[in-house]
Amino acid sequence: MPFRKFIHDQEKYFIKGGRLEKFASFYEMVSTFFYQTSEVAQGKTHLRDSLDLKRVMITVVIALIPCVIMAFFNTGYQANLVISKLTAAGAEIPFTWRETILSAVGIGFNPHSFIDNMAHGALFFLPLYTVVVIVGGFWEMLFAVLRKHVINESFLVTSLLFPLVLPPTVPLWQAAVAISFGLVIGKELFGGTGRNIVNPALFSRAFLFFAYPASMTGEAIWYGVYADGISGATPLAAAKQGLMTVDWWSAFLGLIPGSMGETSTLACLIGAFVLVWTGLGSLRIMLSAAAGLIVTTLFFNMVSDNPFMQLGPHWHLVLGGFAFGAVFMATDPVSASLTRSGKVVYGFLIGVLTMLVRFVNPAYPEGVMLAILFCNVMAPSIDYIYLKRNMKRREVRCAR
Numbered sequence: 001m002p003f004r005k006f007i008h009d010q011e012k013y014f015i016k017g018g019r020l021e022k023f024a025s026f027y028e029m030v031s032t033f034f035y036q037t038s039e040v041a042q043g044k045t046h047l048r049d050s051l052d053l054k055r056v057m058i059t060v061v062i063a064l065i066p067c068v069i070m071a072f073f074n075t076g077y078q079a080n081l082v083i084s085k086l087t088a089a090g091a092e093i094p095f096t097w098r099e100t101i102l103s104a105v106g107i108g109f110n111p112h113s114f115i116d117n118m119a120h121g122a123l124f125f126l127p128l129y130t131v132v133v134i135v136g137g138f139w140e141m142l143f144a145v146l147r148k149h150v151i152n153e154s155f156l157v158t159s160l161l162f163p164l165v166l167p168p169t170v171p172l173w174q175a176a177v178a179i180s181f182g183l184v185i186g187k188e189l190f191g192g193t194g195r196n197i198v199n200p201a202l203f204s205r206a207f208l209f210f211a212y213p214a215s216m217t218g219e220a221i222w223y224g225v226y227a228d229g230i231s232g233a234t235p236l237a238a239a240k241q242g243l244m245t246v247d248w249w250s251a252f253l254g255l256i257p258g259s260m261g262e263t264s265t266l267a268c269l270i271g272a273f274v275l276v277w278t279g280l281g282s283l284r285i286m287l288s289a290a291a292g293l294i295v296t297t298l299f300f301n302m303v304s305d306n307p308f309m310q311l312g313p314h315w316h317l318v319l320g321g322f323a324f325g326a327v328f329m330a331t332d333p334v335s336a337s338l339t340r341s342g343k344v345v346y347g348f349l350i351g352v353l354t355m356l357v358r359f360v361n362p363a364y365p366e367g368v369m370l371a372i373l374f375c376n377v378m379a380p381s382i383d384y385i386y387l388k389r390n391m392k393r394r395e396v397r398c399a400r
Contacts, residue, residue, distance in 0.1 A: 056280060057156040060328075063274035063281075064160055066267035067324065068125075071260040073114070075168045076121030078257055080111040098123040124168040125260060128175055133159045135176040139183045143192065154193045154200075154334075158183070161201035161328060164261025165321065165369075170208070170215050178208035198376040199332045202325075202369060209369070234258050236319040236366060240308045240358075251318040262321035272327045281331045284340065285347035289326040292351020293317065300359055309359055322354060325368035335376040339386040346382055350375050 079098075086093050087109075093099070098120065099109070107119045140155045162179055182204025187196040209216045234257045238245045246256050254264025261267075275281025297313040304310070316322065330336060330350050337346035350371045357367025 057153045059278050059280055060157045060275070061160060063271040064157075064164070064261075064328065066270040067164055067261040067264065067328075068160070070254045070264040070267045071125050071164055072118045072121035074117075074121065074254050074256075074263055075124045075260050076117035076119065077111050077255060079120050079124070079168075080109045080113075080116055083109045084111055121168075121260075125163060127172060128163045128166065128168075128170065129159070131172045131176050132162050132179050136162075136179045136183055139180060139188065143188045147192070149192065155183075158201045161199075162204050165201065165205050165259050165324070166208070167216060167258075168260055171212075174208060174212050174215055178204045178211070181207045194334055196334060197380070198373055199329050199335050202329050202372055202376075206369060206373060234320075236358075239311060239315070239319065248315065248318065251315070259321055259324075262324040265318045265323040268323035268327045275327065275331065280333075281327065282336065282343050282347075284343040285331050285336060285350075286326050288344045288347030289322075289330055289351040289354075290317065292348040292353075293322065293355055294351070296352045296355035296359075300355070304359075316355065316358070320358075320366045320368065322368045325354075325372055326350065329368075329372050330375070332376075335379060337379045337382050339383045339390075342379070342382045342386045346375055346379055349378070 083093055083099075095103070101123065102109070102116075102119060108116050109120065110116045136155055136159050143149075159179075162182070163175070166175065182200045186198055186203035187193070187200045190196045235244070235246045235251060236258075250256055251263075252265050254267060256263050272281060272286055276283045276286075293316055294313040297311070297316055300309040301312065326347070330347060337343045350368070353371035353374055354367040357364060357370055361367070
């Protein structure tokens with residue numbers, strides 16, 4: 001193939017002694033993105049497999065596509081819904097640069113139009129994603145060049161996960177600072193891909209939440225960009241105040257305010273099917289996390305008469321970012337438990353801690369982010385306990 005030959009012909013400039021030797025990691029990233037590496041293991045004892053790290057990460061990106069589509073559609077839908085309310089009330093709409101561009105190309109603001117919603121949502125998501133890719137890609141290439149390593153393919157997933165767990169109006173500079181903190185402190189200082197103890201995208205979000213809370217919480221994250229008079233607490237926050245502002249099916253489909261890619265449980269389930277079917281996601285972790293949430297919710301249903309604590313588990317499974325976290329964050333193979341029994345305990349603890357944060361902390365309606373980060377830190381200890389138990393069982397079996 002001409003393109004493959006062209007890629008191969010450039011290799012001489014990047015190998016040791018070549019003019020562009022310092023950028024060998026960049027060449028490796030581009031070439032192996034399209035084709036398998038030309039380097040193969042020698043000898044009879046090696047297994048040959050076409051599934052490398054890039055192919056794994058691309059599969060995860062494919063699993064995220066339904067969430068990305070919903071991020072486009074629902075973000076545009078929520079924005080157009082607010083504009084339609086303001087228009088119906090006779091209020092003036094303070095156009096931002098997004099609405100100016102849409103008007104210039106002839107796209108309207110009808111919340112019942114698929115095209116209008118997708119186009120409007122794209123102008124929220126794509127600038128954020130672009131900044132994350134540029135800033136995060138800079139750090140990845142910098143550390144790859146300094147260490148003379150290949151560029152880590154895991155950034156393909158991290159760069160997509162991070163925008164999906166953010167509200168649509170997060171300032172771009174704050175997103176750049178957060179992804180820098182998450183990659184440098186949360187991953188590179190530990191040695192890079194495969195050595196980090198927490199999920200970098202989730203670590204970046206946690207930094208943004210605590211460093212710039214005004215950008216991550218409150219009604220203004222969704223509606224303040226248009227008008228202060230529009231009420232718009234997220235359904236989970238409203239439920240904590242004793243109000244239920246949406247129906248269950250809207251929450252399940254994802255037609256509610258929230259972080260851009262987390263609202264649709266249906267989209268997360270489609271992604272879960274892809275990950276489990278390809279063997280890249282742990283069904284044990286997903287199901288045990290759901291079990292932990294259900295058990296904890298039912299317990300509080302029995303012992304408390306608080307309206308929020310009386311919500312059934314079927315609500316908590318579709319509100320907030322639990323489904324997205326359980327499918328895409330908790331199952332990260334680097335930061336999650338690796339032993340079979342450890343995965344069950346790890347996932348169950350995530351479900352339990354999620355609900356404890358939701359029920360016990362009056363100022364923070366969500367809980368899955370903190371739950372996963374805590375369990376990331378505990379995962380090595382969980383695996384150590386089960387590895388020691390298995391070793392003792394084998395010792396007893398061999399002694400018989």
